[in-house]
Amino acid sequence: MSSETNYKGDLQDSDNPQDHLFGSPKVTGRDSHGTRSSPTHSSIRKHRDVDELEMLLEAYFVQIDGTLNKLSTLREYVDDTEDYINIMLDDKQNHLLQMGVMLTTATVVISAFIVIAGILGMNIHIELFDLTGASMKKFLWTVGGSSTGMIFLYVFAIAWYKHKRLLE
Numbered sequence: 001m002s003s004e005t006n007y008k009g010d011l012q013d014s015d016n017p018q019d020h021l022f023g024s025p026k027v028t029g030r031d032s033h034g035t036r037s038s039p040t041h042s043s044i045r046k047h048r049d050v051d052e053l054e055m056l057l058e059a060y061f062v063q064i065d066g067t068l069n070k071l072s073t074l075r076e077y078v079d080d081t082e083d084y085i086n087i088m089l090d091d092k093q094n095h096l097l098q099m100g101v102m103l104t105t106a107t108v109v110i111s112a113f114i115v116i117a118g119i120l121g122m123n124i125h126i127e128l129f130d131l132t133g134a135s136m137k138k139f140l141w142t143v144g145g146s147s148t149g150m151i152f153l154y155v156f157a158i159a160w161y162k163h164k165r166l167l168e
Contacts, residue, residue, distance in 0.1 A: 098167050102158065109154040116146045 120142070127135060161167040 113150045
């Protein structure tokens, strides 16, 4: 009965709330060698254990902080690489659009030439289609002039696009 009174008295005198929750049967108990230990020795030991635990937690915190910094740096590299790839894709897309503008302009100019060829290909009777030598010369001047005009129109359109900075 005296050991129970001693045990309950030790719990009431304890300032540690965990002793009240879990009970501390050996506040003045035995250490690993079987000798009695005093409350001051156990508090020093607890303080040393807390210090060791704090050092371990600090080491883990430093390691986790280093890992977090590495991951943040890696995330920045990934974002920078993604931005670079988007810039390269935009540049390629711009080149394709410029090529589309050039091809569309060429198509419009060639279609104008095709309209002239269609008019000349109609079965109509005009002085241009006479079989005499003067008419043949006029026909060749008409075809040559149309061809030169279409080439000039294409070059003019491309120069205007470059002036307006639609093409590089």
